[in-house]
Amino acid sequence: MNENTLRMTNISKSFAGVHALHGVQLELHSGEVHALLGENGAGKSTLVKVITGVHQPDTGEIYLNDQRIHLGDPREAAAQGISAIYQELSIFPDLDIAENIFVGRRPTRAGGLVDWRRMYREAEALLSSLGIHLNLKTKARYLSIAQQQMIEIARALSVNARILVMDEPTSALTLNEVADLFRIVRRLREAGTAILFISHRLEELFEIADKVTVLRDGGYVDTRSMDGVTQEDLIRMMVGRTIKDMFPKKEVEAGEVILRVKNLTRKGSFKDVSFELRKGEILGMAGLVGAGRTEVSQAIFGVAPADEGTIEIEGQSVHITNPGQAMQHGLALVPEDRQHHGLVLPMDITDNITLPRLTHFTSRGWLNVKDAHGAAYQAATQMQVKATTVWQKARELSGGNQQKVVLAKWLSTNPRILILDEPTRGIDIGTKAEVHHLMSDLAAQGIAILMISSELPEVLGMSDRILVMHEGQVTGLFSRSEATQEKIMLAATQAV
Amino acid sequence: MTTDHPATSKRSLFSFFAQYRELALIGFILLLIVIISLQSPGFLTFDNFQDILLNISILAMIALAQGMIIITRGIDLSVASTLALVAMMVSFVLKAYPETPVILIVLLGIGLGSVLGSVNGLIITVGKVPPIIATLGTLSIYRGLVFFYSNGDWVNPIDLPSGFKQLAKGMSLGLPNLVVVAIIVAVIAYVFLNHIQAGRDIYALGTNPEAAKISGIRTQQVTFMVYVISGIICGLAGVMWASRYEAAQTNTALGFELQTVAAAVIGGVSMLGGIGTVPGVLLGALLLGIIQNGLTLSSISQFWQLAVQGFLILLAVISDATIQRRIKTTMTRGFAK
Amino acid sequence: MTTSEKSASAFISLAPLRRPFLSKFLRWEWFLVALIALVVIVNSRLSPYFLDVQNLFRASSDFMEMGLMMLPMVLIILTGNVDLAVASTLGMTASFMGLLFNNGLNIWLAAGAALLLGVAAGFLNGYLISRLKVPALVITLGTYAFYRGMAYVMLGDQAARGYPASFTYIGQGTIPGTPIPFSMVLFLVMAVIFGLVLHKTAFGRYLYAIGNNQEAVIYSGISVPRVKVIIFLVSGLMSSLAGLVLAARFGSTRPDIGGGLELAVITATVLGGVDINGGKGSMIGAVLALLLVGLMRFGMGLMNIQGQVQSIAIGLMLILSILLPNLPQIFGDQRSRWNRRTLMLLAVAAIVVIAFVWFFSWSRATVFALQGA
Known part of the structure; x- marks a missing residue:
């Protein structure tokens, strides 16, 4: 199995004078699920977009297997084997399942014609490797959110993603669907993919993640192994202080x-x-x-x-x-x-x-x-x-x-x-x-x-x-x- | 549960309308044909149908370009002005050099059209001007250039060589050349939109621009491309127009832009982007052509023509919206914006 | 986002934000004023007839119908919609009036009926748009053809003419003792009313809010469909009013009356700084843009430039009015590679355009040389 390491050092990024990230570092290894944790606005989404080439950092370096790389746009990131599944799914509602998987890189035949037959064959193979069976000609508009997410995972796999970023993949799933998702995530991990996993549900992280990196207010807090931390530790790292009296519920006599x-x-x-x-x-x-x-x-x-x-x-x-x-x-x-x-x-x-x-x-x-x-x-x-x-x-x-x-x-x-x-x-x-x-x-x-x-x-x-x-x-x-x-x-x- | 059952049970109904919208159009066209032919016996003849095809060829070609642009959530209001400017310019060249080979004139028209189209494309992609504003501006500019170029004069049939006049009217394969050209354009458009990477990217861009960007589609290039293609088709159409009507006038195709939008919309292209097919647009153009022809033939005053056209656009939009809305309530939830 | 929160004091203030001195002058309206001044200076240098008050007033009546349709168009575009049917409504209602008049009806009764038809036409637009939740562009494209078609159905190849002088006064007459056209007074009164409604009433606030975020307005308990029906209805009314003025000015009505004006009206509105996507713009900006367009056309007319050629300048202005404010954003992003590619593309584009211009003038010159010979 080939070892891949993505290392990011001292990443900073600001928008219109507002610091979204400053001095953030991250190290991803293949065969590892790495959780990224932080409150809303802590900079998780920005960091994800830097990794996938949507944003370019103002300062800092990105190394893939100790080679410095520049990610100018999502296409370049994909060429390096980096893919992402965003919180807001990037599904094309009016395209069918197979085309959603291969959008932007459909297999072609001589003369530049799209090789539909090969596309459907490969889509079929990809989906069955994930244990999913759907009519490939269904338009994405008619799929459930969980199904749409599977399509995105298949899309990431179709480019042989070495590094897969999953931004809040479980927020809209039922328990059964989460279990399905985790089965696939584990399968990918065993196959040597490095996975950056973002979730709000702390319990989930203990189930699926190997390591965790915490961000706060756009800054780096720490990276820990999941074995050595408790939920309370993580919350303290995220918030930076202990909040007393979070739920000040007064007893009220309910009226009519x-x-x-x-x-x-x-x-x-x-x-x-x-x-x-x-x-x-x-x-x-x-x-x-x-x-x-x-x-x-x-x-x-x-x-x-x-x-x-x-x-x-x-x-x-x-x-x-x-x-x-x-x-x-x-x-x-x-x-x-x-x-x-x-x-x-x-x-x-x-x-x-x-x-x-x-x-x-x-x-x-x-x-x-x-x-x-x-x-x-x-x-x-x-x-x-x-x-x-x-x-x-x-x-x-x-x-x-x-x-x-x-x-x-x-x-x-x-x-x-x-x-x-x-x-x-x-x-x-x-x-x-x-x-x-x-x-x-x-x-x-x-x-x-x-x-x-x-x-x-x-x-x-x-x-x-x-x-x-x-x-x-x-x-x-x-x-x-x-x-x-x-x-x-x-x-x-x-x-x- | 709700995400599965209603979606699956209603999927067939919806996809029937979505996929076979063309069938509904064909049905409507057949109905019209029956009604009109009962009224006027001269309608159902080969010659008359050839006439209809000849009349809608230019509309169909440009409506295909217009439809492609609308699929990307844009619009090109400058099509008629582009056509007129190219028609005028090639006519001038023919007036000065009547010996110019026709094929060279066609290439010249395509070249000029592509320049005008790429100006639109640049203003929209690099200048970040909304398509409706950019092409509204070039609508005025190109039309103004027609006047400026010709000093308000027309190019008359006398000024054009007969070889050029044969370009549109001559027959090949038993059909007028213009119709053959339109068919070739339609076939190319069909292959392009269904089997070429860049053509499929047009749909991806239209159905979800944000996702298209994230998926590595070069959205700016795709947008630029559709306006250049529109310019090319308008350039070709300009040459054909000058040949068919044996003239170039300052008011050539005035107001034609909205007809092309109408043909596309009747043909099922969604103004919200991402939806539309080549056969649909062709049927939309055919429907407009049949009505025009039928009204001319039948006893109904030709002054009804525009009103009927407008009514049809409204009818198409209203029925589409009603169907879509009824389906939407039973569709998968959670897919907002 | 977080920094603004930290830097802000904990106490909110009731005092208005003080704008930086310069930014007050960077508003679009001031830019239009500067352009108007420029046009006046240049034109008065070029033609001695430009600054003639009589001439100016006479020329102004050419733009009043456009202005009357522009006022509601400002409201409509502010909400992120558009009305392509204004000129067709004008044509249909003016033709309706002509038809009634031809059949012997009193001209004022016919005019009243035309206004009612305008209201109905506008209502239909607004009702379909809010009921079907379809882009206004599509619906009004349909009624654009339908209403104009109805004008042809009503009058055919006939023209209505012979309106009494009392009626043609509203298009041709001046306020007694002054060179001021009646139609201009009508427009200015309407402009003040529309300006007050837009900027000084709750209804005006709703329009801005709808243009910026229609959903939030719906959640705030405001009936957005009703607002839309009202603005399109008003647009229909004003279009038919413009139709009366235009018919009175021409002294006759033909079914193609006012054709093509819709694009001129939209152009003036957008030039006036009203964002085509809604939410931004002012009535004064639109009125200034109308003045600018009018003065430019008048000046070019004095220089014997044909109306159609004048539209080159208007079209250019329209595009530049959106493009110029974008320039800093386009070239500001220094690091992006797209920028280098953009420059390459622009260089190629420049060469192609120069070649086009060369061919354009060469072929033109060749033919005119031929004709001269």
Whole structure:
């Protein structure tokens, strides 16, 4: 077996004056699964893009088998045997499976014609070596995320990848699919591939990784063997400090039922979802990515209404077909995708905070800018948004501050029912604790909160009750006292 | 679960519409043929069909280029101006040197067209100007150059040698040369888009530009290439136009650009990129040609022509969108943007 | 991202950000003002008739129909959409008015009916776009052909003419005692109204927000379909108003009236700094761009340059208005290899273009020499 080593030293990269990476080092060996760990914004994605030639580092060197290499673009990286499977899959929805595997390097015959027959034959061989059997002429659009991911792995193998980067490959997979993936990863490791594996789920790393490198704020922290570390070590290395009081849940006497959802169904998304939400209660919604939780929240808020089922607010049956109606009923939704659904990034903080209730700042149709700024200022200060002025563009804020702006935006509408979809995804630990404090306070004021979260510690730490969904259906409901990680994971990964 | 069952059960229905959209078009065209031939007996004759083919050949060629560009999420509004400028320039050359071999004129037209196309390509790729703006600009510029070049004059049939006039109208293989040229262009386009690496990259670029970049496709080159190809086809079409109409005018093909877009869209090319086939575009052009011909033959006033064309575009778009949306609700979730 | 957070103080301020002195002048509107000044200076040097107030006012009425259609186009392009059907709507509604008038209807009733038809045409555009969630370009391409086709259906090869003087006043007349055309006053009043709506109302804010991120606006409880229907409806109304003015100016209506104006309207809007992808732009910029285009065309007209040849300059301006601001970005990335390749490509392109220009002037000169002989 040929030994391959990828060594990177002192890598730095900045974008528009912001340091994404500084002085990072990494060493990958064949036959090894190397985990890359860090909070969101720690620089993992940038480092991956440097390895795959998408970005070129400002300083630092990359050596392959002690030979210095330059990776000008992804094509050059691929020529060196470096491939990547990105978090946002690079699938071509309108091309078929075989072509997705061989895109950019289809086998050709004399005259430059694409050799379709050879392509299908090789695709077939590749997929069966991974133990996958699919109709190769299916368009990628119709595949599940797990299947699309397998296609990407096959694509990496088709270029004889010596080094394979996997950026959060498990975040959207069910337990069975993760097991399949790990089987393939082990097979690749035995075949001598060096694998850089990025994941948020620490438990997974202990199962699959040999070594771990931790990044923090774009800087290098340490590289350890997985044998010698504990979860607590890893968290400390990632965060750089210990956070006390991460889940400051106050005990609140739950009030009367304010939201009752009955048999809510939308074809292809979720089926027969029923639950109740009380005043002052935090109802956690757990499940895997893609279990239909976001879709349920969108149906309640009227973004994409349900086909069947009823929604009652304070005992009154309501018919909500758009977010405007939902707001009139006192609902607010902090969406999962902050950048696409939560904020208008090129606009300033005022515009973003006042957008849902801009008409409140008009008199006879004219916009009163002063009032709007005042209100936005008040809401932003209350949320302790860190910005220079309310005229600052949302795009210029950090992830945590962006989330605070979204929260300020929705809290200023004085909601009675607040839906939070992944409220702490992609924000730093400090802000995360602040958001948890806020949730607890809001619940104490009698606001009903529906919290969707894929982080089990958050669900367990913050919820009064926990609803679990799996493949579009409710598969479990636990009180705070009876809920455990194991029970939730079990309900989240298998239908009842 | 949802990711598997609904997707698999509905897949057949959707892929039927996606794959056999051409069949629906053919059905519609046949229906039209029946209706028109009941109205006007002169319609279903060999001569008339030859006429229709002759009339749509240039539209079909350019619509293929337009469709290819739309697949990459672009648009080329300058096609008609490019055609007119090339037609005028080659006519001038013929006026001055009537002895020039026809093949040289064809090559000259292709060359001139490729220059005009590559100007578009450069503005779009290097200048990073959105295609709609870049080609809207060159639409004005090239059309203005036609006027400037000819001082507003026309080149009349008298000025053109008869050998050149035979280029489009002469017969070979039992069909007018122009139709044969269009068929050759269509075959090349078909092979290119289905069996050549660069042609397939056009689809990859259109269906997911970000992924195309990551997968090592040279997206800038591919984009540049499609505009050059469009220029080449427009150049060829310009020569054929001058030959067929035995003239070059300042208003040659004025407003033709939107017809080419219409043929592509009716033929199933998605404005969102990544989807479209050569047979579809050809059928789109054929449909437009049959309507034009049918209206001319039948008792319906020819003034209805444009309105019917517009109505058809709307009909195609509305039916496509409705089908797509109905399917989308049952499609695999989680594939957003 | 993280650095901006660290450098910022913990206290947000209510005081506006102070722009650097220079950047105030780097706004597109100031650039247009400078260009206008340049055009005025150059033209007044070249032609003694340029700075004649009577002439200028008379020439201005050529651009008022365009301007009336441009105002709603600013709103539409700001939301990231486009309306290709404006000139066809103009043609259809003006033809409708002509048809009614030919059949003996009172001209003002006919004009009112034309405005209503314009509203209906705009509504149909907006409804289809928001209902089908199809790019506006596609829908309005269809109605572009359909509406123009309806103009031909209504009038055929006829023309409507013989409008009473009271009606032709709106296209030909001036404010009594002044050389100011009525149509210009109409345009300016409309421009002020559109400017106020865009920059001083909640509705205007929604347009910017939709252009930047439509999804976030939907999640904020605003009915985006309704906003779209409104702007396209207004566009239809303004197009038909422009149709009345144009018909009044010509004193007659033919079905091809206003053909091709849609591209001129879009050109002026984009030249005015409205981002074709939406989210950026101002009403004043568009009005300045219209002024610039008008002055350039007027000046070139005085120099006996044909209208079609003038469009070379307009087309160039359109492309350069987007390309020039991109230049620093194109050449700024020094390290990239694409840059060296770009330079090579540009060199080849330059040679090819020079060869083209040579051939262009050579063949042209040859033929004109022949004709002269």
